[in-house]
Amino acid sequence: MKLIDSHGRTINYLRLSVTDRCNMRCFYCMPKEGIVSKGHDAVLTYEELLLISETAVKLGIEKIRITGGEPLVRANIINFLGRVAVIPGLQHLALTTNGLLLPEMADDLYKAGVQRLNISLDSLNAETFSSITRGGNLKKVLAGLDAAEQAGFPPPKINCVIMRGVNDTEILDFAEMSLSRGNSIRFIEYMPAVKEDNWQRYCISGEEILDRIAARYPLIPIDRGTYCGPSRDFSIPGARGSIGIITAVSGHFCSECNRIRVTSTGQAKGCLFADANTDLIPWLRPPNREGLAEVLKGIVSTKPERHDISQDGYTHSNFTMSQVGG
Ligand code: SAM
Ligand code: SF4
Secondary structure (H helix, E strand, O other), X not given: OOOEOOOOOEOOEEEEEOOOOOOOXXXXXXXXXOOOOOOOOOOOXXXXXXXXXXXXXXXXXXXXXXXXXXXXXXXXXXXXXHHHHOOOOOOEEEEEEOOOOHHHHHHHHHHHOOOEEEEEOOOOOHHHHHHHHOOOOHHHHHHHHHHHHHHOOOOOEXXXXXXXXXXXXXHHHHHHHHHHOOOOEEEEEOOOOOOOOOHHHHOOOHHHXXXXXXXXXXXXXXXXXXXXXXXXXXXXXXXXXXXXXXXXXXXXXXXXXXXXXXXXXXXXXXXXXXXXXXXXXXXHOOOOHHXXXXXXXXXXXXXXXXXXXXXXXXXXXXXXXXXXXX
């Protein structure tokens, strides 16, 4: 079965958030203060998350990415991942993490059946890293990268949000990691998720990022993978890893969008920046598989053609990324 939206896009990818809590406080993702984590009753149980995953896969979802908040801070996450990994028909299970807990958890994640890890890492400089994450420890994340490979994972993909005046001097250092360590690097444009005056000052377009890399290295466009969605990918000759850009703000990425999202409180979203959510709770409590399948199909069929954020006039989204899962 295939899920095709009303604009002809095949939807094969679900981003599933399992918590809105996090052990870091990246300034572009969470406000400094005033975050009230959802109570236990508001957050979906693992049974409910599993029901959503199974129903989505039956409808045509082939890839599930587990995200958060920080997914590794949720208790018993390994057991849950092991149950998702064996859903019949699921082709690909991935997880996005800030990497802090990987030194102790990478082995168990691998054994549970997670196939691929994305690690968010915006600076290779300890001070800049600590300032972006409001106190995060770079050494631990780098140890997490190593632990992932020692556990058997392919070199993790690095998600790197590039912000002018914050970490843009490190673009080439990250690009170089695709050569020296074999990591694939995903450069993500800064998105206005947290209220911040004059947020446009941080914006660097994906094109500028590519230009800066191309001034140093030849960049060869590479084939788009089945699940890569809006990313445009390139490689430096001789590199094991690729270089991708996600032009969420500047660019025309909506036509390639292949995903839907479900938050840890059961809010389904057809578009990251859409204000409208669909509350799945009525089909989860009590569980109603047929009803849930119909609602998920509805989210796909009403998926907007494109988002309307741009650098002009937009202030910020009405949710934080930690609530939606990026
Ligand atoms: N805690 C995990 C992590 O950091 O990888 C998973 C959740 S995090 C919300 C998922 C992704 O969203 C991260 O790669 C993060 O960099 C990205 N993200 C969060 N806020 C963003 C923003 N304002 N603009 C661009 N990307 C953002
Ligand atoms: Fe936490 Fe990830 Fe958001 Fe950073 S980007 S605050 S690590 S959820």
